[in-house]
Amino acid sequence: MLENVSGSARPARRGFLLGAAALGAGGMLSACTSNELPQSTSAGAAPAANASSTPGKHVTIGFAGPLADHGWLNAINVNATERAASYEDVTFETTEGSNDTAQQIGQVETLINKQVDVLIILPADGKALTQVGLRAMEAGIPVINLDRIFDSPQAYRTWIGGDNYGMGLNAGRYIGEQLKDKPEATVVELAGLDNLELTQQRTRGFDDALKNYPNIRKVARQAADFTVESGQAKMAQLLQAVPRFDAIWNHDDDQGIGAERAIAQAGRDEFFMVGGAGSLHAMEAIQADNTVLKATVLYPPTMAASAVDLARALGQGTGVSGLAEHEIPTSLALYSAVVSKENVADYIATGFV
Incomplete structure (x- = not known):
């Protein structure tokens, strides 16, 4: 049904947003840890920067993402996989993407049973997957909650997503x-x-x-x-x-x-x-x-590459380069830049198929 519009009430803005516009779509986060990586020419993963060539502690990252039935969701998977592959000290355990909440819960439980070091979860439904996020955290596995947020902040160590x-x-x-x-x-x-x-x-x-x-x-x-x-x-x-x-x-x-x-x-x-x-x-x-x-x-799918950076940092016990704090932040909202004819040349390499 077509909706005629005359205005709407002003809402309270999402309370957990961190002024992360300066972090962009992952450029600063790419300096979380200690590998020097080549600049990527892919339109998928954002490039890493500003780091040592010496690999750090090995980290096994579990990734439970979406079914790639949409260009943006496919780009999420591509960004995460390409970023993880660029790190010598990361093993990346992925599940078959699913938009079915029961199936995704089972996939996350499998990763928990494998005792991965860190979990990245983009839930098909944040509310439905909150409990399995809590189980991972209770098992001592820090969770990076990607984009669709869980109902409880106790279900994740860090949230990163779009605004x-x-x-x-x-x-x-x-x-x-x-x-x-x-x-x-x-x-x-x-x-x-x-x-x-x-x-x-x-x-x-x-x-x-x-x-x-x-x-x-x-x-x-x-x-x-x-x-x-x-x-x-x-x-x-x-x-x-x-x-x-x-x-x-x-x-x-x-x-x-x-x-x-x-x-x-x-x-x-x-x-x-x-x-x-x-x-x-x-x-x-x-x-x-x-x-x-x-x-x-x-709405940058490069957030998935940044989630891998954050997961690696958590697994190695390091912070984010450029911030004074030793620990990584609890939430990062990426900035939604407007791309027009005037600046499209600066962004076109990040466009997803």
């Missing part, structure tokens, strides 16, 4: 700056799965940003399912329902491919689109500057 509220906020600010001089501007929103907290946070951030631009009104919102097919179907509904608007905020670049198809089929080009996540397809379209897609807001 969903900030993603929506920066999308709204970018759109606001482009339309600030246009009287009675209108925008629409193509969201993700509405039953996910991350989708709700992205919408809240977007709505809060638009409050700073009284000339802009959000006139419609449609929730899709993070797939190409849903993006095309839901975008077609938006286009039919709203005969004219000035901009669209699309939460996800994968569903954005479908949205672009619907836009082309409708022959519409009176608006510009801002995407989300940072796919290679989106960045190439932005660079070519020949479609309505003019920007994307990053």
